[in-house]
């Protein structure tokens with residue numbers, strides 16, 4: 001199988017400058033990559049072999065675009081940083097502006113799978129920016145915050161948007177973030193969305209579901225690995241290979257309410 005080169009991912013510490021306006025009185029903004037910015041992710045098929053911004057190259061066999069969506073503050077950026085760098089962005093909440101992206105190459109059953117992960121801004125005023133990116137996404141991680149009921153109630157609206165703008169066969173997963181095992185939350189805030197509510201909603205829409213924590217790392221690697229496995233198999237499944245079942249995998253591997261029990 002041929003090996004391809006990909007630009008090294010952007011580090012969390014070197015965000016691109018934003019070219020989008022900031023509304024008065026809005027939260028401080030973590031500069032993402034605006035649609036027209038010089039470092040904007042290619043809005044179209046991935047282009048292997050583009051010169052690296054940092055001069056380095058990674059090697060991969062297949063590449064996919066994964067987009068994180070959900071209300072502002074649910075933890076999209078933190079989830080991505082936790083997965084990419086293994087760190088948690090604590091402290092002041094800095095909202096993403098426009099769209100940002102990071103790359104990571106995973107080894108999935110001996111195949112190098114590159115995920116180009118797009119971190120979208122949850123704020124309403126950037127919606128037209130993110131709409132433009134849905135079409136090319138192979139997978140979507142749809143997040144809500146278990147300590148924020150509105151973010152859960154908005155999931156249906158997000159699904160309507162996804163239905164309108166994304167590919168009909170996009171791989172989709174629902175994640176309830178800011179969760180600690182044993183049904184607790186990992187923050188000082190109270191849980192207001194029960195795990196069962198998340199499960200029920202996911203079942204209603206036929207989505208794989210997990211609770212995650214960008215703070216502790218709960219199920220974070222699993223969410224991205226599961227998506228990578230699904231996409232890899234969709235694109236290069238050998239006839240003899242058993243079909244990968246995303247729902248079953250996530251159910252089986254996800255650490256949930258019982259993970260802390262002795």
Ligand SMILES: Nc1nc2c(ncn2[C@@H]2O[C@H](COP(=O)(O)OP(=O)(O)OP(=O)(O)O)[C@@H](O)[C@H]2O)c(=O)[nH]1
Nearest residue numbers: 072073074075076077078093095096122187214215
């Ligand atoms: N306790 C806890 N806090 C989290 C977690 N994930 C994110 N946060 C906090 O929640 C706030 C928002 O996190 P972000 O990742 O910036 O949220 P976002 O979804 O990217 O928000 P936008 O960029 O505005 O769309 C920050 O203060 C984070 O520290 C988590 O898993 N647990």
Ligand SMILES: [Mg+2]
Nearest residue numbers: 076077095096
């Ligand atoms: Mg963000």
